[in-house]
Amino acid sequence: MSGFLSSPLFAIALTIGVYWAAQQLQRRLKVVILNPILVAVAIIIVVLNLGNVTYESYYSGGKYLEYLLKPAIVALGVPLYLQLEQIRKQAVPIIVSQLVACITGVVTVVLVADALSASLPVILSLSPKSATTPIAIEVTRVLGGIPALSAIVVILTGIFGAVFGMAILRLFAITSPIAQGLALGAAAHAVGTAHAMQKSRRLGAYSSLGLIVNGTLTGLLTPYILQLLGY
Amino acid sequence: MIRQCAIIIACLALAELIVYLTGIRFPSALIGMLLLTLFLKLGWVRLEWVKGISDFLLAHLGLFFVPPGVALMLHFNLIASEFLPIAVATLASTVAVLAITGWTHQLLRRR
Numbered sequence: 001m002s003g004f005l006s007s008p009l010f011a012i013a014l015t016i017g018v019y020w021a022a023q024q025l026q027r028r029l030k031v032v033i034l035n036p037i038l039v040a041v042a043i044i045i046v047v048l049n050l051g052n053v054t055y056e057s058y059y060s061g062g063k064y065l066e067y068l069l070k071p072a073i074v075a076l077g078v079p080l081y082l083q084l085e086q087i088r089k090q091a092v093p094i095i096v097s098q099l100v101a102c103i104t105g106v107v108t109v110v111l112v113a114d115a116l117s118a119s120l121p122v123i124l125s126l127s128p129k130s131a132t133t134p135i136a137i138e139v140t141r142v143l144g145g146i147p148a149l150s151a152i153v154v155i156l157t158g159i160f161g162a163v164f165g166m167a168i169l170r171l172f173a174i175t176s177p178i179a180q181g182l183a184l185g186a187a188a189h190a191v192g193t194a195h196a197m198q199k200s201r202r203l204g205a206y207s208s209l210g211l212i213v214n215g216t217l218t219g220l221l222t223p224y225i226l227q228l229l230g231y
Numbered sequence: 232m233i234r235q236c237a238i239i240i241a242c243l244a245l246a247e248l249i250v251y252l253t254g255i256r257f258p259s260a261l262i263g264m265l266l267l268t269l270f271l272k273l274g275w276v277r278l279e280w281v282k283g284i285s286d287f288l289l290a291h292l293g294l295f296f297v298p299p300g301v302a303l304m305l306h307f308n309l310i311a312s313e314f315l316p317i318a319v320a321t322l323a324s325t326v327a328v329l330a331i332t333g334w335t336h337q338l339l340r341r342r
Contacts, residue, residue, distance in 0.1 A: 011298075021296045037293045041300035048304065055305050062298030068288065069295045071239045073260035074246075075285035077267030085271065091340035101332035109324035116316035126320055130328055133296045138258030148302030150309065153299075155323050168326055174333030176340065184332040187325050190292070193322065194234065210332070216261060223256040 005051045011061025018043050032162050032195065037133075037155055069134045080212050087209065094182065094213060101186035101210070102217040105130035106225045120231070125149040127226060129157050131218035132189040132211055139222050154189070161188020162195035178206050185210025235284035238276055242267045 022039035025201040043181055048058055087094055109126045118126070124145030127135040133154045140150040165184050174180055177200070185207035193211050197204030246263035248279065249255075269277040303310070 016294065018237050019297055023293075036329040037283050037297060039301060040297045041303065044297065044301050045304045049299070055302060058301060059298065063300065066293055066298040069299075070243055070260040070263070072292050072295055073258075073289040074239050074242050074263040074267055075281070077242070077264040077271065078281055079289070080264065080268045081271040081278070084268070090296050090340075096339060097332050097336040098337045101328050104331045105324055105328045108327045109320045112323050113320035115314045116319060118313050118316035118320070119309075122313050122317060126317065129321055129324065134292065135258065135261060137299055138260055138295065140311040142256050142258055146302075146306055146309075147299050149306060149317075151300045153321055154302055157321055160322060161325055161329065165329055168329050169333055172330040172333060174330070174337060176337055178340070179333045182336050183329045186332045187328040214332075216265070219258050219261040220320070226268035 001139075002052065005053050005056035006226045008061030008064070009154065011058045012064060014044060014047065014058075015040070015062060015065055018047075032159055032191070035155055035159055035191065038152075038159075041152070053177060066095075071168060072150075073134045073138070076212065079208065080216075083209055083212065084094050086205075087213070094209065097179075097182055098186060098213040099215055099216070101183070102221055105187070105214075105218065105220055108227065110226065110229060110231070121145050122149065123231065124226070126153055128218050128222050129153050130187055130189065135215045135219040139219055143223060143226065144176050155191065158188045158191025160194040163197070165192055166199075181206025182210040185212075186214040189215065232283070235281055238281050239263075239267070239284060239288075242270070 019036060019040040022036035022043070026034050026036050036074045086180060106127050109129055110123055113123050113126050124143045125140050125200045127143065128139040128150060131139065131154070133151055136154045137147045161184060165188055166180070169180050169183060174183060181196055181203045184196050189211045193204060193207040196207035235291060242263040245262065245266055249262055250259045261269040267276065267281065271278060
């Protein structure tokens with residue numbers, strides 16, 4: 001039995017099965033905190049612990065699914081291409097606000113974490129937290145942080161932004177739907193965008209624009225921003 | 232379908248080659264994304280050549296980061312001991328990004 005539980009096939013079947021069930025759960029209950037990735041990760045960790053399966057054996061199968069992240073990021077080139085025209089029309093406000101978003105995101109999380117005496121691997125793993133998960137994981141890998149920590153922090157950031165984002169924006173008197181959408185996408189990536197999509201198509205479109213532009217800038221600039229900050 | 236896979240993999244391979252040759256610290260997949268956008272814009276790649284596989288990969292994006300997420304089980308001690316900085320830094324930074332991005336855009340649009 002333990003031989004079967006340690007096989008790559010079991011890891012792949014478990015991941016796909018649990019993720020599918022978690023997706024169904026969210027579709028039924030529509031609660032943002034029950035993010036399918038978060039739920040699937042929690043259930044799989046419990047199953048592996050109960051079956052005495054090490055992460056190494058799980059990863060012997062899990063790595064095949066994880067490898068698909070890279071082609072999936074490349075595939076983001078299609079929505080980016082489809083939005084090029086919209087970006088070009090308002091290039092300056094969009095690019096400048098996303099550049100500011102990217103720098104704010106990296107600098108504030110790094111300085112606050114450092115002030116509260118977080119260790120270096122944790123600081124590096126938090127730095128790309130506003131980018132969408134696949135980008136954040138790649139950045140953390142390049143920096144030498146802990147990709148798993150980035151994955152979870154990014155998802156929790158997205159959930160926080162989706163649940164409280166609109167209230168926070170209103171609190172700071174940000175009322176234009178374009179600014180709201182761009183800010184949601186920049187701060188809370190795909191989870192915030194999915195939430196914005198439910199409110200209105202326009203908010204969702206600008207949120208996905210923020211997600212892509214900020215994600216790209218964060219992916220490209222984070223190593224250099226950290227270098228300037230002296231890490 | 233094979234052509235769709237080939238285009239995505241070719242963008243990725245070209246990106247890996249660029250990273251290898253130049254030694255820049257960019258995630259190769261992001262360069263692959265920008266290459267695909269560029270090829271679409273230049274008309275070297277047609278949208279319908281990659282639309283199907285792109286929709287498929289993006290629709291199931293969440294599944295692919297379950298395995299790296301499960302690696303969290305290796306880092307429970309680290310997270311427990313640094314829970315406060317992780318939580319406070321993440322929340323404070325998210326509020327800052329929301330406010331500053333929104334303000335910047337509103338300010339620039341008014342002019």
